[in-house]
Amino acid sequence: xxxxxxxxxxxxxxxxxxxxxxxxxxxxxxxxxxxxxxxxxxxxxxxxxxxxxxxxxxxxxxxxxxxxxxxxxxxxxxxxxxxxxxxxxxxxxxxxxxxxxxxxxxxxxxxxxxxxxxxxxxxxxxxxxxxxxxxxxxxxxxxxxxxxxxxxxxxxxxxxxxxxxxxxxxxxxxxxxxxxxxxxxxxxxxxxxxxxxxxxxxxxxxxxxxxxxxxxxxxxxxxxxxxxxxxxxxxxxxxxxxxxxxxxxxxxxxxxxxxxxxxxxxxxxxxxxxxxxxxxxxxxxxxxxxxxxxxxxxxxxxxxxxxxxxxxxx
Numbered sequence: 001x002x003x004x005x006x007x008x009x010x011x012x013x014x015x016x017x018x019x020x021x022x023x024x025x026x027x028x029x030x031x032x033x034x035x036x037x038x039x040x041x042x043x044x045x046x047x048x049x050x051x052x053x054x055x056x057x058x059x060x061x062x063x064x065x066x067x068x069x070x071x072x073x074x075x076x077x078x079x080x081x082x083x084x085x086x087x088x089x090x091x092x093x094x095x096x097x098x099x100x101x102x103x104x105x106x107x108x109x110x111x112x113x114x115x116x117x118x119x120x121x122x123x124x125x126x127x128x129x130x131x132x133x134x135x136x137x138x139x140x141x142x143x144x145x146x147x148x149x150x151x152x153x154x155x156x157x158x159x160x161x162x163x164x165x166x167x168x169x170x171x172x173x174x175x176x177x178x179x180x181x182x183x184x185x186x187x188x189x190x191x192x193x194x195x196x197x198x199x200x201x202x203x204x205x206x207x208x209x210x211x212x213x214x215x216x217x218x219x220x221x222x223x224x225x226x227x228x229x230x231x232x233x234x235x236x237x238x239x240x241x242x243x244x245x246x247x248x249x250x251x252x253x254x255x256x257x258x259x260x261x262x263x264x265x266x267x268x269x270x271x272x273x274x275x276x277x278x279x280x281x282x283x284x285x286x287x288x289x290x291x292x293x294x295x296x297x298x299x300x301x302x303x304x305x306x307x308x309x310x311x312x313x314x
Contacts, residue, residue, distance in 0.1 A: 038062075040174040043092040045103055046289050048154035049119060051297040052164040053096060056185045057171050060178045064088060068290065080105045094170055098163075100127055102151035102289075117170050119163040120153055127153075128220040130232075150220035152287045157196040157301075159221060164189055192298055199305045200225050207308060211259040213252065213280075218287050219262055230262065237265035246274065253278060260311045281311045 041062040044050035050065040057063050066088035067081055081089075086109045089095050095111055097103050099120035106116075120127070128150040154160045168186040172179040200222075207228040214230040216237065223230050231252060235241060252258075260281040267282055275282050285304045286292060292300045 040093045041091070042094040042096060042171070042174070043089045044096045046098050046154070047291045048160065048288055048297050049096050049098060049163060049167065052160070052189060053167050053171065055189045056164070056168050056182050058178070058181060058185060060175045060182070061171055064092065080108055086110075093174055096167055096170070098151060098153065100149045100151040100153055117166065119166045120159075122162050122166055123153060123159050126156075126159055126224070128224060130217060130220060150218075152218050152221050152289070154221075155219065155287055156221035156225040157193040157200070158225065161190050161193045164193070196298070196301055196305070197225065199302065209257075211257050212262055212283070213249070213258055213260070214262045216262075216264045218264055219285065222262075222285070231258075239266075239268045239271045241271060241274070249278070283307050283311045 039060060039062050041064065042053060042057070043064050043066050044053050045067050047065065047068070050063060053061075053063045066085045069082075069085075089109075089111055092115065095116050097106065097116060097118055099118040129147045130150050131147055154163065164186065168182060172182050175182070207222075207226045212228065212230055214232045215235045217232040217234050219230055219232075222228070233245070233249065233252075235245060258280065260283050261275055262285050263282050264285065264287055267284065272282055284307055286300055288297060288300055295303070
């Protein structure tokens with residue numbers, strides 16, 4: 001009798017054997033795939049705070065300054081961030097704002113309450129309130145002048161230290177494994193800011209003499225840092241000064257030993273000559289809400305202070 005061989009009994013084991021060979025032939029040298037994670041991200045709404053955050057965060061947290069282009073195009077007041085800017089802030093783990101009225105656009109955008117960190121909440125007792133230009137009638141009590149909070153807090157290095165401290169606390173919460181390194185970075189930043197305070201104190205005798213006028217009302221915290229009392233104008237940075245504004249300045253100069261004018265932006269020759277004809281030195285003091293053309297917060301603040309010193313020696 002002929003015995004029938006059933007091939008299926010050999011086919012299945014052979015298939016399994018081949019499968020094992022193919023699978024086992026993968027090189028053992030091939031590294032296993034590792035899961036990569038992106039670093040935390042923070043967005044900041046003005047240049048000084050962005051600079052402080054970068055100094056502390058190092059390579060461990062991505063710091064962005066998404067409003068930079070908007071500020072460059074529109075200036076500080078009366079603008080709303082672009083859609084791209086808002087989206088960049090919405091994607092960030094934290095959004096550091098200056099507060100004190102700097103972000104007038106904030107109510108017009110949608111940001112998570114848990115992501116927004118107001119760095120000036122630790123210095124509200126140091127806020128400076130300034131009178132608005134317009135006084136309103138309020139019933140039988142008569143006219144009342146509206147006030148608002150001055151926002152250039154970072155011009156006072158002592159307040160800047162406290163804002164940087166808030167930033168550091170939040171950065172270390174995002175990357176606790178790098179807390180020691182970031183705390184060390186904060187101490188370096190703090191010492192540099194203290195050096196600015198010392199430099200301002202040395203120049204403050206000239207500033208405190210009451211012989212300076214602020215062309216733009218943005219120097220309240222410089223006055224706070226130096227003990228000065230500036231007389232304020234509310235002039236534009238466009239150098240388009242009207243005849244009535246020059247007349248206002250002339251009235252302000254009567255009977256006063258005024259020697260200089262603080263000016264925040266660039267100055268054209270025509271405007272400079274007008275000041276010179278009145279015996280006034282123009283002292284450029286950039287508040288640095290937006291980045292300077294060159295240098296950083298520290299180099300530019302030192303230049304500001306140097307220009308104060310030069311004016312004092314004239």
